Amino acid sequence: MSDLQIASVTKHFGETSVLKGVTLDVKDGEFISLVGPSGCGKSTLLRIIAGLETPTSGNIAIGGINVTQLRAADRNLSMVFQSYALYPHLTVAENIAVPLQMRQMSALQRLPVLGSIVPGARTQKDDIAQAVRHAAEMLEIAALLDRKPGQLSGGQRQRVALGRALVRDPAAFLLDEPLSNLDAKLRVQTRAEIAELHRRLKATFIYVTHDQVEAMTMSDRIAVMMGGEILQCAAPDVIYEDPDDIRVAEFIGSPKINILPVERNGTALTVFDQVLNSRLSIDSPKVMQMGLRPEALQLTQSAPRLTGRVVHLENLGSEVFAQIALDSDGSRVTLRAMPEQRQNLGLGAPVGLSFDLNAAMIFDAGGARLRQVELAATRAAEVA
Amino acid sequence: MVAIDPSLAADVTKPKADNRQARTGWGLAAPALILMFLILLVPIIAAGVLSFTNYSLGNPSFDWVGLQNYERLFTRSTYEKMYVATFTYVVTVVPISVGLGLGAALLVHSLGRIGDIYKTIYFLPVMATLLAMAIAWEFMLHPTIGMVNRTLEMACGTWFEVIPFFADGCAEGFPLWLGDRDYAIWVVCFIGIWQGFGFNMVLFLAGLTSVHRELYHAAEMDGARSGWERFRLVTWPALGPTTVFVVTISCIRAFQVFDTIEAFWPQGGGPNKSAYVMMFAIFEKGIQQNLIGIGSAITMLFLLFVMFLTLIQRWLVERKVHY
Ligand SMILES: Nc1ncnc2c1ncn2[C@@H]1O[C@H](COP(=O)(O)OP(=O)(O)OP(=O)(O)O)[C@@H](O)[C@H]1O
Ligand SMILES: [Mg+2]
Numbered sequence: 001m002s003d004l005q006i007a008s009v010t011k012h013f014g015e016t017s018v019l020k021g022v023t024l025d026v027k028d029g030e031f032i033s034l035v036g037p038s039g040c041g042k043s044t045l046l047r048i049i050a051g052l053e054t055p056t057s058g059n060i061a062i063g064g065i066n067v068t069q070l071r072a073a074d075r076n077l078s079m080v081f082q083s084y085a086l087y088p089h090l091t092v093a094e095n096i097a098v099p100l101q102m103r104q105m106s107a108l109q110r111l112p113v114l115g116s117i118v119p120g121a122r123t124q125k126d127d128i129a130q131a132v133r134h135a136a137e138m139l140e141i142a143a144l145l146d147r148k149p150g151q152l153s154g155g156q157r158q159r160v161a162l163g164r165a166l167v168r169d170p171a172a173f174l175l176d177e178p179l180s181n182l183d184a185k186l187r188v189q190t191r192a193e194i195a196e197l198h199r200r201l202k203a204t205f206i207y208v209t210h211d212q213v214e215a216m217t218m219s220d221r222i223a224v225m226m227g228g229e230i231l232q233c234a235a236p237d238v239i240y241e242d243p244d245d246i247r248v249a250e251f252i253g254s255p256k257i258n259i260l261p262v263e264r265n266g267t268a269l270t271v272f273d274q275v276l277n278s279r280l281s282i283d284s285p286k287v288m289q290m291g292l293r294p295e296a297l298q299l300t301q302s303a304p305r306l307t308g309r310v311v312h313l314e315n316l317g318s319e320v321f322a323q324i325a326l327d328s329d330g331s332r333v334t335l336r337a338m339p340e341q342r343q344n345l346g347l348g349a350p351v352g353l354s355f356d357l358n359a360a361m362i363f364d365a366g367g368a369r370l371r372q373v374e375l376a377a378t379r380a381a382e383v384a
Numbered sequence: 385m386v387a388i389d390p391s392l393a394a395d396v397t398k399p400k401a402d403n404r405q406a407r408t409g410w411g412l413a414a415p416a417l418i419l420m421f422l423i424l425l426v427p428i429i430a431a432g433v434l435s436f437t438n439y440s441l442g443n444p445s446f447d448w449v450g451l452q453n454y455e456r457l458f459t460r461s462t463y464e465k466m467y468v469a470t471f472t473y474v475v476t477v478v479p480i481s482v483g484l485g486l487g488a489a490l491l492v493h494s495l496g497r498i499g500d501i502y503k504t505i506y507f508l509p510v511m512a513t514l515l516a517m518a519i520a521w522e523f524m525l526h527p528t529i530g531m532v533n534r535t536l537e538m539a540c541g542t543w544f545e546v547i548p549f550f551a552d553g554c555a556e557g558f559p560l561w562l563g564d565r566d567y568a569i570w571v572v573c574f575i576g577i578w579q580g581f582g583f584n585m586v587l588f589l590a591g592l593t594s595v596h597r598e599l600y601h602a603a604e605m606d607g608a609r610s611g612w613e614r615f616r617l618v619t620w621p622a623l624g625p626t627t628v629f630v631v632t633i634s635c636i637r638a639f640q641v642f643d644t645i646e647a648f649w650p651q652g653g654g655p656n657k658s659a660y661v662m663m664f665a666i667f668e669k670g671i672q673q674n675l676i677g678i679g680s681a682i683t684m685l686f687l688l689f690v691m692f693l694t695l696i697q698r699w700l701v702e703r704k705v706h707y
Contacts, residue, residue, distance in 0.1 A: 047601075072601070074609075079605045081598055083596075083598050088621070088622070089622075098603075098617070107613075
């Protein structure tokens with residue numbers, strides 16, 4: 001069993017508080033992506049799980065056993081470092097073999113010359129060479145096995161670092177942006193390899209990434225971190241469709257979600273003085289924010305809820321993203337349209353937009369989701 | 385006005401301009417080149433030439449003696465003693481001072497603030513001149529009133545006498561140290577190590593700061609549990625270039641040892657010439673006895689050793705320790 005519990009972990013570096021009480025339960029065999037803006041503490045959290053950094057307070061348990069006091073080497077985890085951390089004096093093959101040699105061979109067997117006459121060393125060495133070759137072929141670095149890290153490109157180094165981590169069979173894998181330096185093709189391919197490996201080994205993965213596609217496609221759950229806290233940890237579709245916090249909604253999704261200011265006037269919900277419905281309860285806040293994904297907006301001629309002009313157009317082939325400056329306050333919203341609608345979207349063309357209130361997410365001024373308000377609003381819409 | 389073909393004009397002026405530039409370049413470099421030649425190369429060439437003569441300072445002329453000086457270097461027993469003393473010193477002082485320097489650097493590096501205090505203390509002998517320190521050592525090692533033998537005598541009558549050294553010492557007196565041909569060179573070695581390892585420590589400390597910290601974390605994740613395993617996997621390879629440099633510098637310094645010997649035995653290079661090292665031989669022959677020819681020959685031999693060491697260092701750095 002290698003489930004992982006992170007219980008209210010905090011970390012201070014001197015005065016600065018980097019982690020502010022992180023709690024996360026990872027089930028055995030689960031693939032968790034950790035996403036968040038640069039500097040939010042992802043690497044720090046990963047290093048605390050690994051045991052390379054001690055938390056200021058809180059506990060880490062692996063398989064139900066508290067390992068907070070256990071040293072990193074004894075936690076049986078495997079890690080890809082953001083900076084790769086390859087041994088510069090060893091060849092690629094030797095680098096990948098190090099974790100196997102350290103953990104499978106005795107100190108006697110590892111001795112340079114004497115080691116080979118110790119019983120069992122020969123077969124051990126062959127097994128390790130086999131495993132190294134296998135990992136290298138998977139990551140397409142078999143041709144580089146005799147080179148030193150200094151003679152590799154950034155992407156190649158990253159694959160060696162990945163190989164060194166994947167060659168073992170640990171309780172859990174901790175990967176810190178392992179694909180950040182690969183080209184698009186290799187990234188897709190390696191992504192599939194890692195997903196395949198995850199299915200095959202049924203090991204626990206914690207995967208730090210900046211790439212939303214990686215997070216959305218590979219993970220069982222995504223944990224969105226910001227400012228040293230996990231804002232939400234849920235399945236990718238939940239994170240996208242039903243975020244708890246405006247920061248989560250803004251961070252996930254590309255292009256970014258549109259945020260519009262909404263107000264409550266009496267019982268009416270209004271956007272730019274236009275009444276959306278009038279069934280809100282009096283105790284909901286006066287000032288709120290409404291989130292609309294680009295695909296929730298539709299072009300319309302009759303009775304548009306919002307009007308504006310096209311200021312920028314991005315044609316991706318299968319879809320078109322148009323930035324529209326609203327007439328009411330000049331703020332910009334992004335619309336996703338189909339390619340056949342392009343003729344209506346010339347630069348500067350006036351457009352009308354409508355949206356379904358069901359697809360809107362409402363947050364309070366501080367950013368917390370207001371599901372009560374949404375419920376009231378949509379029920380009212382149905383009645384109307 | 386005659387119309388000049390512009391392309392022709394360019395063809396003529398361009399080489400001229402190039403020439404002028406080249407001449408200016410040489411002109412500007414000349415002072416440095418001349419100085420280098422005069423100050424660095426001429427003395428060495430002069431020494432090389434003199435080593436084939438019997439020149440003495442003040443003599444109006446000299447004779448060419450061919451390889452006679454060098455022949456002496458390889459046949460006379462005095463010079464055999466010189467090689468024994470020099471190589472004993474080098475072979476003892478270099479490994480021990482490098483090893484101690486590395487050990488001290490690792491220990492000091494693992495300390496926080498207090499490390500600075502250790503650094504200063506270990507560096508003190510390096511900063512003090514060896515000549516002044518030699519006087520202090522001479523006093524301490526004095527056979528009868530010296531601190532060393534007085535301290536050793538305190539062990540007489542205690543269970544220390546089980547050790548043969550103390551048993552002999554208490555019965556027949558402790559060694560004369562500087563006056564004993566069996567001990568003299570070792571005392572010089574000891575002082576060389578005492579004086580040199582702080583310098584090596586500082587060099588190793590500089591090397592240690594360049595070790596990527598993340599590599600220790602990677603080693604830990606890969607299962608390197610003991611300090612020795614981490615040292616083998618990360619520290620030692622990272623210190624490769626530093627180590628080659630430190631060993632070379634230590635070797636050259638060891639070949640150059642002179643001031644301790646001059647301070648202890650100004651007249652003869654130790655009891656029975658047991659501490660008659662190369663530098664002292666050069667000094668004695670070339671300066672004290674005014675035998676410039678033989679002094680130059682030893683100098684050339686010395687340069688050969690040092691050059692050889694430097695070449696080994698370059699080869700090692702290029703082949704083995706740069707990644
Ligand atoms: N040893 C340290 N001492 C002081 N501050 C540190 C230390 N390590 C990290 N920090 C700070 O902690 C914060 C989080 O760092 P961390 O490396 O975890 O960020 P991250 O989320 O991994 O960012 P990125 O996506 O850029 O890798 C940063 O503001 C950083 O400056
Ligand atoms: Mg990071």
